[in-house]
Amino acid sequence: QILGTSSSSSGALISAVRALSSSTTPIKATLFPGDGIGPEIAESVKQVFTAADVAIEWDEHFVGTEIDPRTNSFLTWESLQSVLDRKVGLKGPMATPIGKGHRSLNLTLRKELNLYANVRPCYSLPGYKTRYDDVDLITIRENTEGEYSGLEHQVVKGVVESLKIITRKASMRVAEYAFLYAKTHGRKKVSAIHKANIMQKTDGLFLQCCDEVAEKYPEIEYEQVVIDNCCMMLVKNPALFDVLVMPNLYGDIISDLCAGLVGGLGLTPSCNIGEDGIALAEAVHGSAPDIAGKNLANPTALLLSGVMMLRHLKLNKQAEQIHSAIINTIAEGKYRTADLGGTSTTTDFTKAICDHL
Ligand code: NAD
Numbered sequence: 001q002i003l004g005t006s007s008s009s010s011g012a013l014i015s016a017v018r019a020l021s022s023s024t025t026p027i028k029a030t031l032f033p034g035d036g037i038g039p040e041i042a043e044s045v046k047q048v049f050t051a052a053d054v055a056i057e058w059d060e061h062f063v064g065t066e067i068d069p070r071t072n073s074f075l076t077w078e079s080l081q082s083v084l085d086r087k088v089g090l091k092g093p094m095a096t097p098i099g100k101g102h103r104s105l106n107l108t109l110r111k112e113l114n115l116y117a118n119v120r121p122c123y124s125l126p127g128y129k130t131r132y133d134d135v136d137l138i139t140i141r142e143n144t145e146g147e148y149s150g151l152e153h154q155v156v157k158g159v160v161e162s163l164k165i166i167t168r169k170a171s172m173r174v175a176e177y178a179f180l181y182a183k184t185h186g187r188k189k190v191s192a193i194h195k196a197n198i199m200q201k202t203d204g205l206f207l208q209c210c211d212e213v214a215e216k217y218p219e220i221e222y223e224q225v226v227i228d229n230c231c232m233m234l235v236k237n238p239a240l241f242d243v244l245v246m247p248n249l250y251g252d253i254i255s256d257l258c259a260g261l262v263g264g265l266g267l268t269p270s271c272n273i274g275e276d277g278i279a280l281a282e283a284v285h286g287s288a289p290d291i292a293g294k295n296l297a298n299p300t301a302l303l304l305s306g307v308m309m310l311r312h313l314k315l316n317k318q319a320e321q322i323h324s325a326i327i328n329t330i331a332e333g334k335y336r337t338a339d340l341g342g343t344s345t346t347t348d349f350t351k352a353i354c355d356h357l
Contacts, residue, residue, distance in 0.1 A: 034092025044299035123276025127331025141251020266298030
Protein backbone atom coordinates (compact mmCIF):
# COMPACT_ATOMS: atom_id res chain seq x y z
CA GLN A 1 0.00 0.00 0.00
CA ILE A 2 2.80 2.39 0.87
CA LEU A 3 4.11 2.06 -2.68
CA GLY A 4 0.57 1.99 -4.09
CA THR A 5 0.27 3.22 -7.65
CA SER A 6 -3.22 4.69 -7.58
CA SER A 7 -3.17 8.43 -8.14
CA SER A 8 -4.80 9.12 -4.79
CA SER A 9 -2.34 7.03 -2.80
CA SER A 10 0.69 8.31 -4.71
CA GLY A 11 -0.65 11.85 -4.23
CA ALA A 12 -0.93 11.18 -0.50
CA LEU A 13 2.59 9.80 -0.50
CA ILE A 14 3.96 12.89 -2.28
CA SER A 15 2.14 15.14 0.22
CA ALA A 16 3.54 13.12 3.13
CA VAL A 17 7.08 13.37 1.71
CA ARG A 18 6.64 17.11 1.12
CA ALA A 19 5.33 17.59 4.66
CA LEU A 20 8.28 15.61 5.97
CA SER A 21 10.82 17.59 3.96
CA SER A 22 9.24 20.93 4.87
CA SER A 23 9.39 19.97 8.54
CA THR A 24 13.12 19.21 8.13
CA THR A 25 15.27 21.62 10.10
CA PRO A 26 16.64 24.13 7.60
CA ILE A 27 20.36 24.16 6.89
CA LYS A 28 21.98 27.25 8.35
CA ALA A 29 24.48 28.80 5.97
CA THR A 30 26.31 32.13 5.77
CA LEU A 31 25.77 34.24 2.67
CA PHE A 32 28.14 37.02 1.62
CA PRO A 33 26.44 38.76 -1.33
CA GLY A 34 29.73 40.65 -1.90
CA ASP A 35 30.44 43.66 -4.13
CA GLY A 36 29.74 44.69 -7.72
CA ILE A 37 27.58 42.05 -9.42
CA GLY A 38 27.61 40.02 -6.17
CA PRO A 39 24.20 41.11 -4.80
CA GLU A 40 22.53 40.51 -8.21
CA ILE A 41 23.85 36.97 -8.61
CA ALA A 42 23.32 36.18 -4.90
CA GLU A 43 19.67 37.14 -5.39
CA SER A 44 19.54 34.70 -8.28
CA VAL A 45 20.86 31.88 -6.06
CA LYS A 46 18.28 32.67 -3.39
CA GLN A 47 15.48 32.53 -5.96
CA VAL A 48 16.64 29.25 -7.51
CA PHE A 49 17.16 27.60 -4.10
CA THR A 50 13.68 28.69 -3.02
CA ALA A 51 12.18 27.37 -6.26
CA ALA A 52 13.99 24.05 -5.71
CA ASP A 53 12.60 23.79 -2.16
CA VAL A 54 16.02 23.82 -0.53
CA ALA A 55 15.31 24.32 3.16
CA ILE A 56 17.99 26.85 3.97
CA GLU A 57 18.30 29.73 6.41
CA TRP A 58 20.80 32.26 5.08
CA ASP A 59 22.69 34.41 7.56
CA GLU A 60 23.56 37.36 5.32
CA HIS A 61 26.61 39.51 5.87
CA PHE A 62 27.59 42.48 3.75
CA VAL A 63 31.07 43.93 3.46
CA GLY A 64 31.38 46.75 6.01
CA THR A 65 32.22 50.38 5.24
CA GLU A 66 34.75 50.70 8.06
CA ILE A 67 37.66 48.57 9.20
CA ASP A 68 36.69 46.21 12.02
CA PRO A 69 39.74 46.25 14.31
CA ARG A 70 39.01 42.66 15.36
CA THR A 71 39.57 41.41 11.80
CA ASN A 72 41.70 44.32 10.57
CA SER A 73 39.53 44.44 7.47
CA PHE A 74 36.13 45.54 6.16
CA LEU A 75 34.77 42.15 7.16
CA THR A 76 33.11 42.18 10.54
CA TRP A 77 34.10 39.76 13.24
CA GLU A 78 30.43 38.63 13.32
CA SER A 79 30.57 37.61 9.67
CA LEU A 80 33.61 35.40 10.25
CA GLN A 81 31.99 33.98 13.36
CA SER A 82 28.89 33.17 11.31
CA VAL A 83 30.93 30.89 9.03
CA LEU A 84 32.77 29.33 11.97
CA ASP A 85 29.43 28.53 13.62
CA ARG A 86 27.60 27.28 10.53
CA LYS A 87 30.63 25.67 8.86
CA VAL A 88 29.13 26.27 5.45
CA GLY A 89 28.57 29.31 3.32
CA LEU A 90 28.32 30.91 -0.09
CA LYS A 91 30.29 33.97 -1.03
CA GLY A 92 29.83 36.51 -3.81
CA PRO A 93 32.86 38.30 -5.25
CA MET A 94 34.57 40.95 -3.15
CA ALA A 95 36.48 43.83 -4.70
CA THR A 96 40.05 44.67 -3.69
CA PRO A 97 41.05 48.22 -4.63
CA ILE A 98 44.50 48.22 -6.29
CA GLY A 99 47.30 49.97 -4.38
CA LYS A 100 45.07 51.25 -1.54
CA GLY A 101 46.95 49.31 1.13
CA HIS A 102 43.88 47.42 2.40
CA ARG A 103 44.13 43.76 3.26
CA SER A 104 42.12 41.90 0.61
CA LEU A 105 38.78 40.64 1.94
CA ASN A 106 39.31 37.35 0.17
CA LEU A 107 42.72 36.95 1.79
CA THR A 108 41.20 37.78 5.18
CA LEU A 109 38.55 35.11 4.80
CA ARG A 110 40.99 32.48 3.58
CA LYS A 111 43.52 33.23 6.31
CA GLU A 112 41.14 33.72 9.23
CA LEU A 113 39.00 30.71 8.40
CA ASN A 114 42.03 28.62 7.42
CA LEU A 115 40.53 27.77 4.04
CA TYR A 116 43.53 25.80 2.84
CA ALA A 117 42.35 24.36 -0.47
CA ASN A 118 40.32 25.92 -3.26
CA VAL A 119 38.67 23.40 -5.58
CA ARG A 120 37.81 24.78 -9.01
CA PRO A 121 36.01 22.38 -11.35
CA CYS A 122 35.90 23.44 -14.97
CA TYR A 123 33.92 21.45 -17.51
CA SER A 124 32.32 21.91 -20.92
CA LEU A 125 28.62 22.63 -20.67
CA PRO A 126 26.56 20.45 -23.00
CA GLY A 127 24.97 22.55 -25.70
CA TYR A 128 27.33 25.50 -25.28
CA LYS A 129 29.94 25.28 -28.04
CA THR A 130 33.52 26.35 -27.47
CA ARG A 131 36.70 25.19 -29.20
CA TYR A 132 36.61 22.06 -27.00
CA ASP A 133 33.73 19.70 -26.22
CA ASP A 134 35.31 17.60 -23.55
CA VAL A 135 36.98 19.82 -20.97
CA ASP A 136 36.81 18.24 -17.54
CA LEU A 137 39.42 19.69 -15.21
CA ILE A 138 39.77 20.20 -11.48
CA THR A 139 42.21 22.86 -10.33
CA ILE A 140 43.15 22.56 -6.67
CA ARG A 141 44.81 25.70 -5.45
CA GLU A 142 46.81 26.06 -2.25
CA ASN A 143 44.93 28.92 -0.65
CA THR A 144 46.90 30.33 2.25
CA GLU A 145 50.47 31.22 1.29
CA GLY A 146 52.95 31.91 -1.52
CA GLU A 147 53.15 35.25 -3.38
CA TYR A 148 49.38 35.59 -3.05
CA SER A 149 49.71 36.38 0.67
CA GLY A 150 50.63 39.93 -0.35
CA LEU A 151 53.57 40.16 2.08
CA GLU A 152 55.23 43.18 0.50
CA HIS A 153 57.22 46.18 1.64
CA GLN A 154 59.47 48.92 0.37
CA VAL A 155 63.14 48.22 0.99
CA VAL A 156 64.35 51.69 0.00
CA LYS A 157 62.75 54.27 -2.29
CA GLY A 158 62.31 52.67 -5.72
CA VAL A 159 62.86 49.12 -4.46
CA VAL A 160 60.07 46.88 -3.19
CA GLU A 161 60.17 43.33 -1.98
CA SER A 162 57.52 40.60 -2.03
CA LEU A 163 57.87 37.50 0.11
CA LYS A 164 56.96 34.08 -1.18
CA ILE A 165 56.64 31.77 1.76
CA ILE A 166 55.96 28.09 1.20
CA THR A 167 55.66 25.70 4.11
CA ARG A 168 55.79 21.94 4.27
CA LYS A 169 52.62 21.97 6.40
CA ALA A 170 50.47 23.84 3.85
CA SER A 171 51.95 22.01 0.85
CA MET A 172 51.39 18.56 2.39
CA ARG A 173 47.84 19.56 3.38
CA VAL A 174 46.83 20.63 -0.12
CA ALA A 175 48.66 17.72 -1.80
CA GLU A 176 46.85 15.28 0.50
CA TYR A 177 43.56 16.98 -0.33
CA ALA A 178 44.23 16.76 -4.09
CA PHE A 179 45.07 13.05 -4.06
CA LEU A 180 42.19 12.20 -1.76
CA TYR A 181 39.87 14.22 -3.98
CA ALA A 182 41.17 12.33 -7.05
CA LYS A 183 40.66 9.00 -5.34
CA THR A 184 37.18 9.69 -3.99
CA HIS A 185 35.97 11.26 -7.25
CA GLY A 186 37.22 8.49 -9.53
CA ARG A 187 39.87 10.69 -11.13
CA LYS A 188 42.86 9.10 -12.85
CA LYS A 189 45.70 11.58 -12.66
CA VAL A 190 47.13 14.40 -10.54
CA SER A 191 49.52 16.93 -12.09
CA ALA A 192 51.64 19.06 -9.76
CA ILE A 193 52.16 22.45 -11.41
CA HIS A 194 55.32 24.33 -10.48
CA LYS A 195 58.28 26.48 -11.49
CA ALA A 196 60.83 24.60 -9.39
CA ASN A 197 63.50 24.96 -12.06
CA ILE A 198 63.69 28.65 -11.08
CA MET A 199 61.99 28.81 -7.64
CA GLN A 200 64.10 25.91 -6.46
CA LYS A 201 63.53 26.30 -2.74
CA THR A 202 59.86 27.34 -2.60
CA ASP A 203 58.32 25.46 -5.52
CA GLY A 204 60.93 22.77 -4.88
CA LEU A 205 59.43 22.17 -1.42
CA PHE A 206 55.90 22.21 -2.83
CA LEU A 207 56.89 19.63 -5.41
CA GLN A 208 58.70 17.47 -2.90
CA CYS A 209 55.49 17.35 -0.80
CA CYS A 210 53.42 16.37 -3.85
CA ASP A 211 55.96 13.63 -4.67
CA GLU A 212 55.73 12.27 -1.12
CA VAL A 213 51.95 12.20 -1.10
CA ALA A 214 51.85 10.66 -4.60
CA GLU A 215 53.72 7.63 -3.28
CA LYS A 216 50.80 6.88 -0.98
CA TYR A 217 48.43 6.76 -3.96
CA PRO A 218 49.97 4.30 -6.45
CA GLU A 219 46.58 3.90 -8.16
CA ILE A 220 46.60 7.59 -9.21
CA GLU A 221 48.89 8.56 -12.09
CA TYR A 222 51.16 11.42 -11.09
CA GLU A 223 53.25 13.92 -13.04
CA GLN A 224 55.10 17.19 -12.52
CA VAL A 225 54.50 19.92 -15.09
CA VAL A 226 56.29 23.27 -15.29
CA ILE A 227 53.68 26.04 -15.27
CA ASP A 228 54.60 27.70 -18.57
CA ASN A 229 54.44 24.37 -20.38
CA CYS A 230 51.17 23.62 -18.54
CA CYS A 231 49.59 26.80 -20.00
CA MET A 232 50.60 25.82 -23.51
CA MET A 233 49.36 22.24 -23.09
CA LEU A 234 46.04 23.35 -21.56
CA VAL A 235 45.31 25.64 -24.49
CA LYS A 236 46.41 23.04 -27.05
CA ASN A 237 44.70 20.01 -25.54
CA PRO A 238 42.96 20.28 -22.16
CA ALA A 239 42.20 16.55 -22.23
CA LEU A 240 45.85 15.96 -21.28
CA PHE A 241 44.95 16.98 -17.73
CA ASP A 242 42.62 15.74 -15.01
CA VAL A 243 43.30 17.09 -11.47
CA LEU A 244 45.88 19.88 -11.18
CA VAL A 245 47.35 20.91 -7.84
CA MET A 246 49.45 24.04 -7.48
CA PRO A 247 50.64 26.90 -5.28
CA ASN A 248 48.33 29.84 -4.64
CA LEU A 249 49.20 32.40 -7.33
CA TYR A 250 49.50 29.80 -10.10
CA GLY A 251 46.03 28.53 -9.14
CA ASP A 252 44.62 32.04 -9.39
CA ILE A 253 45.91 32.38 -12.95
CA ILE A 254 45.47 28.84 -14.29
CA SER A 255 41.85 28.65 -13.17
CA ASP A 256 40.98 31.76 -15.23
CA LEU A 257 42.74 30.16 -18.20
CA CYS A 258 40.62 27.03 -17.65
CA ALA A 259 37.46 29.18 -17.45
CA GLY A 260 38.36 30.56 -20.87
CA LEU A 261 38.34 27.03 -22.31
CA VAL A 262 34.68 26.46 -21.48
CA GLY A 263 33.08 29.86 -22.10
CA GLY A 264 34.42 32.29 -19.53
CA LEU A 265 34.30 33.37 -15.93
CA GLY A 266 30.51 33.47 -15.82
CA LEU A 267 30.51 29.66 -15.71
CA THR A 268 33.14 28.45 -13.28
CA PRO A 269 32.43 27.68 -9.62
CA SER A 270 34.70 26.89 -6.70
CA CYS A 271 34.66 25.81 -3.11
CA ASN A 272 37.15 26.76 -0.38
CA ILE A 273 37.83 23.89 1.98
CA GLY A 274 38.92 24.59 5.51
CA GLU A 275 39.96 22.63 8.52
CA ASP A 276 37.17 21.64 10.93
CA GLY A 277 34.96 20.77 7.96
CA ILE A 278 34.34 24.36 6.80
CA ALA A 279 33.27 24.83 3.17
CA LEU A 280 32.84 28.31 1.68
CA ALA A 281 31.75 28.14 -1.94
CA GLU A 282 32.34 31.07 -4.31
CA ALA A 283 32.50 31.81 -8.01
CA VAL A 284 35.98 32.02 -9.55
CA HIS A 285 35.23 35.45 -11.00
CA GLY A 286 35.50 38.88 -9.40
CA SER A 287 33.02 41.69 -8.83
CA ALA A 288 32.87 42.63 -12.57
CA PRO A 289 32.55 46.41 -11.98
CA ASP A 290 32.08 46.96 -15.74
CA ILE A 291 28.63 45.31 -15.67
CA ALA A 292 27.64 45.77 -12.00
CA GLY A 293 24.11 47.01 -11.35
CA LYS A 294 23.05 46.49 -14.99
CA ASN A 295 21.21 43.17 -14.61
CA LEU A 296 23.65 41.65 -17.13
CA ALA A 297 25.73 39.29 -14.97
CA ASN A 298 25.68 35.57 -15.53
CA PRO A 299 24.72 33.96 -12.20
CA THR A 300 25.78 30.45 -13.36
CA ALA A 301 29.19 30.44 -11.63
CA LEU A 302 27.68 31.37 -8.26
CA LEU A 303 24.76 28.99 -8.77
CA LEU A 304 27.15 26.13 -9.56
CA SER A 305 29.12 27.13 -6.46
CA GLY A 306 25.84 26.78 -4.55
CA VAL A 307 25.49 23.32 -6.10
CA MET A 308 28.99 22.47 -4.78
CA MET A 309 27.85 23.65 -1.36
CA LEU A 310 24.76 21.42 -1.51
CA ARG A 311 26.90 18.43 -2.54
CA HIS A 312 29.21 19.15 0.39
CA LEU A 313 26.10 18.98 2.61
CA LYS A 314 25.18 15.67 0.91
CA LEU A 315 21.99 17.24 -0.46
CA ASN A 316 22.71 15.47 -3.72
CA LYS A 317 19.15 15.29 -5.00
CA GLN A 318 18.62 19.04 -4.85
CA ALA A 319 22.15 19.66 -6.11
CA GLU A 320 21.49 17.51 -9.20
CA GLN A 321 18.08 19.09 -9.76
CA ILE A 322 19.52 22.61 -9.77
CA HIS A 323 22.55 21.54 -11.81
CA SER A 324 20.33 19.99 -14.50
CA ALA A 325 18.08 23.05 -14.62
CA ILE A 326 21.11 25.31 -15.23
CA ILE A 327 22.61 23.01 -17.88
CA ASN A 328 19.28 22.54 -19.66
CA THR A 329 18.54 26.27 -19.69
CA ILE A 330 21.92 27.06 -21.24
CA ALA A 331 21.74 24.12 -23.67
CA GLU A 332 18.26 25.13 -24.87
CA GLY A 333 19.78 28.47 -25.86
CA LYS A 334 16.64 30.60 -25.56
CA TYR A 335 17.81 32.35 -22.41
CA ARG A 336 21.48 33.19 -22.17
CA THR A 337 23.31 36.17 -20.69
CA ALA A 338 25.49 38.43 -22.85
CA ASP A 339 28.79 36.75 -21.90
CA LEU A 340 27.43 33.59 -23.59
CA GLY A 341 26.26 35.52 -26.64
CA GLY A 342 22.65 35.90 -25.49
CA THR A 343 20.43 38.89 -24.70
CA SER A 344 18.83 37.78 -21.43
CA THR A 345 19.03 39.78 -18.26
CA THR A 346 20.18 38.13 -15.04
CA THR A 347 16.59 38.07 -13.82
CA ASP A 348 15.15 36.51 -17.02
CA PHE A 349 17.86 33.87 -17.09
CA THR A 350 17.21 33.10 -13.40
CA LYS A 351 13.48 32.78 -14.06
CA ALA A 352 14.20 30.39 -16.93
CA ILE A 353 16.30 28.20 -14.62
CA CYS A 354 13.49 28.18 -12.04
CA ASP A 355 11.08 27.12 -14.82
CA HIS A 356 13.41 24.21 -15.69
CA LEU A 357 13.41 22.83 -12.12
P1 NAD B 1 36.35 40.03 -12.88
O1 NAD B 1 36.34 38.54 -12.75
O2 NAD B 1 35.50 40.79 -11.94
O3 NAD B 1 35.95 40.43 -14.38
C1 NAD B 1 36.70 40.03 -15.51
C2 NAD B 1 35.79 40.08 -16.76
O4 NAD B 1 34.85 38.99 -16.69
C3 NAD B 1 34.95 41.35 -16.84
O5 NAD B 1 34.83 41.72 -18.19
C4 NAD B 1 33.59 40.94 -16.29
O6 NAD B 1 32.51 41.67 -16.80
C5 NAD B 1 33.52 39.48 -16.71
N1 NAD B 1 32.72 38.68 -15.75
C6 NAD B 1 33.13 38.26 -14.54
N2 NAD B 1 32.14 37.60 -13.95
C7 NAD B 1 31.08 37.62 -14.79
C8 NAD B 1 29.76 37.11 -14.72
N3 NAD B 1 29.30 36.43 -13.66
N4 NAD B 1 28.93 37.32 -15.77
C9 NAD B 1 29.35 37.97 -16.86
N5 NAD B 1 30.60 38.47 -16.98
C10 NAD B 1 31.45 38.31 -15.95
O7 NAD B 1 37.89 40.46 -12.73
P2 NAD B 1 38.49 41.91 -12.47
O8 NAD B 1 37.75 42.94 -13.26
O9 NAD B 1 39.93 41.73 -12.66
O10 NAD B 1 38.25 42.17 -10.93
C11 NAD B 1 37.26 43.04 -10.40
C12 NAD B 1 37.36 43.05 -8.88
O11 NAD B 1 37.05 41.74 -8.36
C13 NAD B 1 38.76 43.40 -8.34
O12 NAD B 1 38.61 44.24 -7.23
C14 NAD B 1 39.34 42.07 -7.92
O13 NAD B 1 40.26 42.17 -6.88
C15 NAD B 1 38.08 41.35 -7.45
N6 NAD B 1 38.15 39.87 -7.51
C16 NAD B 1 37.52 39.21 -6.51
C17 NAD B 1 37.49 37.83 -6.54
C18 NAD B 1 36.77 37.11 -5.43
O14 NAD B 1 36.03 37.74 -4.70
N7 NAD B 1 36.96 35.83 -5.28
C19 NAD B 1 38.08 37.12 -7.61
C20 NAD B 1 38.67 37.84 -8.63
C21 NAD B 1 38.70 39.23 -8.57
